[in-house]
Amino acid sequence: MENCTDKQHHKHFAIYKPYGYLSQFINNGQKQNSKKLLGELYDFPEGTMAIGRLDEKSEGLLLLTTDGKMSNHICSSGNVEKEYYAQVNGDISMDAIELLKKGVEIGFEGKKYTTTPCKASKLNAIPKFPERSKKIRDDRHGPTSWVSITLKEGKFRQVRKMTSAVGFPTLRLVRIRVGGTYLDEMKAGEVRELHTL
Numbered sequence: 001m002e003n004c005t006d007k008q009h010h011k012h013f014a015i016y017k018p019y020g021y022l023s024q025f026i027n028n029g030q031k032q033n034s035k036k037l038l039g040e041l042y043d044f045p046e047g048t049m050a051i052g053r054l055d056e057k058s059e060g061l062l063l064l065t066t067d068g069k070m071s072n073h074i075c076s077s078g079n080v081e082k083e084y085y086a087q088v089n090g091d092i093s094m095d096a097i098e099l100l101k102k103g104v105e106i107g108f109e110g111k112k113y114t115t116t117p118c119k120a121s122k123l124n125a126i127p128k129f130p131e132r133s134k135k136i137r138d139d140r141h142g143p144t145s146w147v148s149i150t151l152k153e154g155k156f157r158q159v160r161k162m163t164s165a166v167g168f169p170t171l172r173l174v175r176i177r178v179g180g181t182y183l184d185e186m187k188a189g190e191v192r193e194l195h196t197l
Contacts, residue, residue, distance in 0.1 A: 010067040011045050012194040016186040017062040019132045023053035038064070042191040051075060051178070051197075052082075055157055059132070060084070060175035061183040063197060070197055074179070075154075083119075083150040083177040084159050085127050087136065088168035091143045092122055096166040100149060106161035115162060119150035129174055130188040136171050144171060 100120040
């Protein structure tokens with residue numbers, strides 16, 4: 001994706017964005033003055049931007065780059081898979097998984113939107129992630145389950161809206177993959193410099 005001259009100038013990073021952080025470097029308004037920002041986690045070079053976003057309550061893999069063309073390609077091509085693990089309220093049914101795969105109707109920018117077909121499956125084992133700073137309710141309040149959802153689109157809070165639409169609201173959301181880059185066993189807040197994206 002890069003030519004030789006780009007490799008010498010641009011930097012790319014993978015970060016495990018922790019719960020409670022915004023996917024940005026500066027505050028855009030008075031309400032956000034107390035919010036935690038990515039720049040608090042690492043001394044990124046000037047001009048570094050997040051490729052896409054994870055909302056404040058979501059965690060996991062966030063790619064960053066100093067290459068605006070690369071960021072635009074990943075965000076707008078519609079060909080780059082993004083895989084999420086979602087802990088949902090309740091023991092998700094196979095019927096709900098099938099609905100997720102086919103596409104569900106969600107609200108987006110004040111209108112109804114039907115998501116494009118995607119990959120979805122129930123996880124047989126609980127994934128191992130760092131403990132979240134804000135506790136999730138435990139199973140004494142009813143069962144929870146984990147689902148993998150892989151999208152090529154990324155509407156605002158899409159995975160959360162999708163699981164709610166099939167009756168299993170998301171309690172915890174962790175992005176584990178963007179294209180061929182994986183979260184692996186990174187710790188919350190950890191930053192790795194990548195040689196390529």
